[in-house]
Amino acid sequence: MSPTRKRSATQDAQALYEAVNQLIRVHQFRDRDRICCYDVSVAQCYALETLVKQGPLRLQSLAQEMFLDKSTASRVVDSLERKGYVTRVADAADRRAVQLAPTAKGRALYQTIRADLVAEEAAMIEHMPPEVLDGALDLLGQLTRAAQARCGAEATRPAE
Numbered sequence: 001m002s003p004t005r006k007r008s009a010t011q012d013a014q015a016l017y018e019a020v021n022q023l024i025r026v027h028q029f030r031d032r033d034r035i036c037c038y039d040v041s042v043a044q045c046y047a048l049e050t051l052v053k054q055g056p057l058r059l060q061s062l063a064q065e066m067f068l069d070k071s072t073a074s075r076v077v078d079s080l081e082r083k084g085y086v087t088r089v090a091d092a093a094d095r096r097a098v099q100l101a102p103t104a105k106g107r108a109l110y111q112t113i114r115a116d117l118v119a120e121e122a123a124m125i126e127h128m129p130p131e132v133l134d135g136a137l138d139l140l141g142q143l144t145r146a147a148q149a150r151c152g153a154e155a156t157r158p159a160e
Contacts, residue, residue: 043068046066047076052107056091086101
């Protein structure tokens with residue numbers, strides 16, 4: 001620890017916990033309020049986002065990507081399928097298996113929701129100095145990678 005440093009590592013960790021906790025909480029409420037007006041839940045939107053970004057996935061893979069158990073992910077997908085946002089397609093690698101894929105309607109919905117949320121983010125950061133924003137983005141990336149590493153590869157990449 002530097003001689004000019006006044007806080008302990010524990011105090012830094014507590015401050016980080018509080019800051020990240022508040023940011024996540026605000027974003028979760030914001031997401032709930034903004035996303036639900038499109039007739040999907042936050043979990044449904046996250047599932048749709050995962051399928052749009054990663055392409056077709058088996059249910060188990062989607063569940064692991066979302067840190068959900070398989071039965072919860074199945075309920076989320078069932079509701080998206082009923083609404084016409086997701087379809088089940090044959091897995092090219094294993095004809096017995098099924099993959100989940102976004103429909104054109106699902107892709108369009110995700111793009112609409114994403115544009116709405118990105119516009120809100122743009123309004124929040126428009127007056128931030130570039131060096132502050134660059135530092136924040138770097139920090140958030142490092143924190144995300146550290147959290148993923150602590151979760152372990154098995155939590156983010158399924159064994160199929």
